[in-house]
Amino acid sequence: MMMNMWLVIFIMFLFGNMIFVSKHKHLLIVLLSLEFMVLSIFFFLMMYLMMLNYNMYMLMVFLVFSVWEGALGLSILVSMIRTYGNDYFQSYNLI
Structure with missing residues (x-):
């Protein structure tokens, strides 16, 4: 049972990387x-900390930073769409 969860988490991370x-x-x-x-890393940390019977305080710190990363990415997306009109990377002139 525990090995199946580790495999699911690893496959989640690989699919995220492939996409x-x-x-x-x-x-x-x-x-x-x-x-x-980030979600697959969160599940990995949760399973690892539960296996070692540690405190889950670091998961809250990880969630804070992952929410901050998501909000920063969405703000960049909104500013790019307002400036250029789309989110295609090929339509931007980087010079």
């Missing part, structure tokens, strides 16, 4: 794949 690498045209898809990877 992050393959779907890099839209910023929204990249942000969603990053949040999916």
Whole structure:
């Protein structure tokens, strides 16, 4: 049972990485794949800390930073859409 959970968490992280690498045209898809990877890391930390019978305080710190990362990504997405009108990476001139 415990080994199946570790396998599910590992597969979640791999799928998040595959989406992050393959779907890099839209910023929204990249942000969603990053949040999916953060969720799999959260599950990993939760399982690891439960296995060692440690305090779950570090999970709250991790959640605070992951929410901060998500809010920062969404603010960048909104500013890009207001400035350029879309979230395609190919339509931006970086020069």
